[in-house]
Amino acid sequence: MNNTLSGINRRTVISGIALALASTHIGQGWAADAWPTKTVRIIVPFAPGGGADSSARVLAEVLAPKLGQSVIVENKPGAGSAIGVMAAAQSKDGHTLLMGSNSMVINPVLNPAIAYDVARDFDAVGMVSAQPLVLVVPASSKITSYAELVAEAKAKPGTVTAGNSGNGTLAHLTAELFAVETKTSITSVPYKGESALLPDLIGGLVSCGFLNLPSVITHIKSGRLRALAVSSPTPVVELPNVPTLRSLGQPSLEVQGWAALVAPKGTIPKDGLARLEALLAQALATDTVKTRFAAMSLQPVARSRDDTAQYLKAEAARWQQVIKARGIKADS
Template identity: 35%
Template sequence: MRTSRPWMTQAATRTTAVHIHHQTNDTTWRSYMTIRRAWPCLVFGAACLCPLPIQAQSYPERSIRMIVAFATGASHILAIALSEKLRESLGQGVVPDFRPGAGGNLASALAAKAPTDGYTLLLTSPTIAISPSLFKNLGYDTFRDFTPISLLATVPNVLVVHPSVPAKSLKELIALAKAHPHKLNFGSGGVGSGSQLGSELFKALAKIDIVHVPYKGASIALTAMLGGEVDMVVSTVPATIPFINSGRMRGLAVLAPERVASLPKVPTTAEAGMPQVVVITWYGMFTRAGVKPEIVERLNTEIVKALRMPDIRASFAKVGLDTAPTTSAEFARFLREETDKWARVIRDADIRVN
């Protein structure tokens, strides 16, 4: 059994009833996995054959600032681990600068004002792909202001229900919701949060009518479900494992193309007949747009090298992070697909942030 990987789509189909474009899995997933298996050979083979330009060889000549969008959780773990590995490989300090606030947008706006010299990095989450469809005045433009360096890690999500809900599978949940429209509800970490968007995607593709109950944070939504306040929540796998294993929550489906090792008995949405419902929480590294390509390449090479180290992979796995290094171009395509995907969900669900 393999752990889930980030889903990088390339095609879309339209669901007429809800006007949401599905994104296909199989061809893209096989292609992406082929790229990932070949990537180490490509990186190190190219490094031997094509020396980097002199500027990239001398870079960096001073310390690098890594602006981090969140001060706790996976972002903190990634920032500390990668800053240490990059310091060793680059020969200069890489200093994490934790700037939480505004759901990650504060850090992105700050990074967008940095010089285009490669000495400022941004470590952030899907916020950078979601926020442009929710807010008018962000202080940054995802595609104009940043150059993607590499995807770093992913965390699969799972759809869980309270034990009192008489549904033992995703199909049974859909049938229950259709038999009792507007009776079931789902909790989320707030309006426009990833947990809401994941639930809205499922709701639209299943063509069911369930009520959104927003809370001030994903952990609060999970607590509310434990208390029986809501019927369903979409959350990250690591956050739900203790409750699923203790029977306080029931995992109906992992929202990923493959099952996860930590929840071996929970089927995927694809197995349940809904392969389009894929919700991956991811983390990526960016720098400013305009940074010289050879510097971006140097940063990508060192980050990928760090992510493939056994100690990094093992330490990340302990907290539910699956390392997911990519090329800069692959990450750019993935970012565009994620941005377009969530823009459609936000539009079709008419999600508005006050």
């Protein structure tokens, strides 16, 4: 009798342990799917339009049904994106993301008064998109190639003017990087945005500029601007005959406008971040996203969370060197 009862008790205990373990695994499965529990907000630190904003809006549509919650885009422009980035860094609701861009890593280097630190304050989710810059000159310019531009800058130090969309912008820093890498002297001319710069560039009042592809492609095709090179790793579909800077012997000038998805540090559970990472990679591989990105001259870029974190760190270090070498200061 005792042996029988002992056997029953052992079976009961074993069954109980098995049930408990099964319940634990089920609970873990539910926990992995628990995030998000409400609407997800993607902060874009710019006004509507542009690569980061466009990327965010496409992804919001694609990710919402996969996450089972609404995904909204909230634009918070100002201070060269610092206002939106700070707002995201300070958000603790656990359902806020940030569509970061180059300025996210540039601003703290350019202006020590900016309080956020990308590595300290954000968890990477993944890269999203990239957009090349195009080195252009006025159609009336006597300069017809990259080599001629370098020769002109060396022969007449300071006389080559590079227009940009504002102090500390990617267009500005790329022109300064050009001066460092080619050991030339150029004069940077800041404007309040590309729309203000373009008339003077087309009119020949400035010598050149490293500008976003979408803003110059129409002017290149109409013959008002001449493209000398593109900054992407491979030739641009819209400009198949324009060489890459890498092919011209300047791989260090491979600069692109990028967008990356990040979350305020520690606000989204690890399972939630892993789920986001996987869904983002899946979305970027779809024909829907590829087609819509291509229409905006954007290239989908998939990277893991770890690779993205390393990339952001490398970008910050890269621009810190340029800013220090060229003595660039933030606007007062």
